[in-house]
Amino acid sequence: MSTPKTHLIGASLPRPDALGKVTGAARYPADLIRPGMLHLQLVFAQRPHARIVALDTSAAEGAPGVAAVLTAKDVPYNAHGLIDADQPALCGDVVRFEGDKVALVVAESKEQAEAAAKLVAVTYEDLPAVTDARAALAAGAPLVHAELGTNLLLHIPIRKGDTARAFAEAAVVLEGAFSTSWQEHAFLQPEAGIAYVDEQERVVIETAGQWLHEDRRQIAAMLQLPEEQVIVRYAAIGGAFGGREDLSMQHLLALAAWKLRRPVAMQWKREESMIAHHKRHPFDIRCRWGATREGRITAVEAEVIADGGAYASTSVEVTKVATLFASGCYEIPNISVDGYAVYTNNVPCGAFRGFGAPQAQFAAEIMVTRLAHALGMDPVELRRRNIYREGSLEPTQQPLPEGVSALPVLERCVEEARARLRYGEPRESDVPSAPHLRRGIGIACGIKNVGYSFGYQEQSTAKVHLYGKAELERAVVLIGAADVGQGAHLILRQIAAETLGIALEQVSMVTDDSGEAPNAGSASASRMTLMGGRAVHDAALAARAKWSAAEEYEAEAEVQFHPPATTPLDPMSGAGRPNYCYGYAAQAVEVEVNTLTGQVRVLRVISVHDVGRAINMQQVEGQIEGCLAQAVGYALLEDFQVRDGHVLTPYFSTYLLPTALDMPPEIVPVVLELADPNGPYGARGVAEMPLVPFAPAVAAAIHDATGVWLSQQPMTPERVLAALSAMNGQSTAG
């Protein structure tokens, strides 16, 4: 990599987009709705599994203001999906979860569309629903997709060494069973957007998403149009966190605009957003860990089952990630893990910050701490002896990609925990005035891939135009990279300005139009700084070189950056090179447990991350702090309840998010900069990492405080109290 001239790299520059956001001038998708547009209202299935016997739209069509009622027969190619196109835009024969869509009402006003949607008469024949992942795998279970003949979407085994022998020889063997629940992204801006057909006969969709070119691909396929005839543009995006990776309404906006040739608008209510878009996967994990007396973890066996819900989305990839991380960030010679992704009639699951890593490591990290206790060893010491180092072999039998910083990250975390939390010192009474308040400290590590995995053709493309006279005066950077709130546009601009040796103000960005800006890949997998940043960096260097050589006052270069290739996992053994970069994290948390109510309060968090190089330190801290809020919610609070396929918590009044008062009073983000070999200026991603160790660190802290282990996420007061009562041998029955 080029030697850094560091005046812009690392600088906490304020975000240019913040000005519009603090004045109310920034336009989010719903702010684009104009008088005269047609309004769309969906008719949702509201039942987990049923056959559509009859669909009568005549009453709705005759209602005041209604322009059309679109159904499955109006969709040119009625299937979409990020990996498998298995989800209908509008269901024609069968509905597979309650948020499935059966009709789209188009009317002159929002109120008219809503009223007419109630008049769409659908006759259903309810089918048996399967709403539990293990039950879905049982023989004779109802089939979510009858044509597949099975509910099994993926089985991936990982085999390394000889677990049978290792367990036989292990001094300590522990078993564990863990379950994690759904998590809702709850980006604050519910899905909305507009669409129209422009004078060049292109259908233009203005909305929010995470990947312009992927949205365009799926929409073009659905409408059976060439991709150039579909333009996707992103307005200001009100958060994403993986939750805008799948199509939600973008394609339906396109469909209505294309069919009616009029501008259309749609805005989901929160409860529509809650039932209709995908969630974080619930996992059921059963595992066995073995170690020698000396503290060498020698064997891990695990079964990892993901409830994928009704459609494929990215379940296959999420499950592979969880399977890979079922043994955490430790070099363990004998591993046997089986990952399963399963179709059910629950809400589909897909990408959410962490992408399978938090679930797997909730189990793995708790098991490591339990093993340490069983061995009479300090949990940090056990980690130290087994944690990944440069050259360690992954469960997939290949060496880790270069830049393994798991150990320095852990050591720094321990150092901070000793200094700030007095970790390791004997504790006096917790809260003398209140004996029912007990405090404890927990430490956990985490690993998560940066960028796409398992042989996916990972790339990012950027184009740089340079203009000037004697001197280079300005640069235009074109890269179709979504700024979902994380600040990607400023980061890319800082990289461009630094690389070109010009001021930030001399660089302008073209980022939000699939027709103008090249494909950066998605804003996901913590990849945009590394991948998009590297593409911008390389394109800037190439353009700069041309500029120096050229006579004209203009130069341009487009670069497609490819990181080191990854490979698919071998279907029998899982062998392969799964990833080209990892982020490493370690956290120490202090909690206070109310032993009378089960309430857990996180008092202090130390969150240590190797970010390779911070391009903008303020934004890095922002990612860590913001991710921690989601981690607090995930670990303790956010309880997405589903019964028989029905979401019971579709409102913010029932699905509780952390408020400002729920955050730990003390948060210490610690940023290490141990350069990544591929990242621009050594940068690697960080956005997902804080979510990975947090829940198991909290579980360890609760254990430290009270002596009980929680194995279900979220660790709600009721679960904590039940565990305490069970320990005390009391009955919790009312």
Add this chain to the structure above:
Amino acid sequence: MWRTYLRPASMAEALDLLRRYAGQARVIAGGTDVLVELSRGVRPTETLIDITALTELKYVREESGLIRLGALATHNDGIASPACVAGALPLAQACWEVGAPQIRTRATIAGNLVTASPANDTIPPLMALGAELALVSAEGGERIVPLAEFYPAFRRTVLRPDELIREIRFPALRENQRGIFLKLGLRRAQAISVIDIALVLTFDGEVVRDARITLGCLAPTVIHARTVEAYLVGRRLDEAVCAEAGRRACDDAAPIDDLRGSAGYRRETLAALVAEGLRRVAAGTQAAGWPATPVLLETRDTSSTVALPFAGVIATTINGTAYELPGAAGKTLLNALREDAGLTGTKEGCAEGECGACTVWLNRQTVMSCLVPAAQAHSGSVTTIEGLAHAGGAADEGDLHPLQDAFVACGAVQCGFCIPGMLMAGAKLLDERPAPNDEQILTALSGNICRCTGYRKILDAVHAASAEITEGGAA
């Protein structure tokens, strides 16, 4: 959600309308419950009768040992009233635990009673305080109903369709009485109770002479824990008695399983809460944790604005500019601002008062505009994010409110969708107290959800703006 919006100018007119609509209309004041119910199709209506013009009903006062709350007394009024804090601490504590600041500015205590959920926080303290209600109607005149007899069944009241609660009243706590309200919620702000309890104890020295203990979310209606009340009489509140009282409270409860908790969890925590409450009353620490100057997010002002009669067309001032909004009488203020006034800076994140993205100022109060009928802005004034800079004294085009500057400088903005609401709440806090501490800031912003930032840089930004304002003022 509704078609006809009526805003009577006098009590007589209000009662006459209630009689004429005979159960077909709903009374609205703060609207924080009614609008949520209407959007979910609960107790639907075509007609709203807004009683907020009856400003004579907005009072909290103590007269010869009796505390009186008018029908328009809000939760904030309960919190801010010294009479209420001194003479009805459990009620003040309950008011403080309800919703978010933007809800407490508007939600009335009488409205909380009428919603009649066993989870409504003000019912247990008022019942323990022995409150009675003055109900009025055009035909029946006034009748007095003890609160204990107000709820015949789950979510039902004895209020007749033509009746209005005019006043809530109860004897103020005397020298030898102490009380407390305790609530178990699933998060630290804005949580509907899993359970809540109120205790009011009368002492003879250290011996309990009379005990009133009421339980919320532990039966179909709020109930008295009769067994415990009887048990406590004649006893001193030592540790064993407190613990035993907690255990016995479970015999009085008949809780159910719901989304917030199982019946078993409710019983188990009830025992803990009752014991805890008794311990604190015994120790005289029932007011521990009560903020010396609670954050209100409203400019307390007794000068009542004279509301002009409302005849279907909303005439209001937004950010200093006069607007006529002829099509907005059936809308929420949020939709009227966005759709009719074209001011899209105010955001919708939930439309049920849970996220704060829609926060604006209405007549000096910070409100969730998704829960305000637009007509309540008639002849009033509204400040939105688009007008914040000006309201903050920015002289030139392009200048910002100090808090806006601080949000940019501190990196408090990520996706930005929560930010307009966050700024409106934060700026009102700085109006109310220019140098707030952490706890006051976090409380003031506890009704504003941010999913991106983790709130830390937002907290930094409020401190930074505070420094700017206080130093700027001193210079």
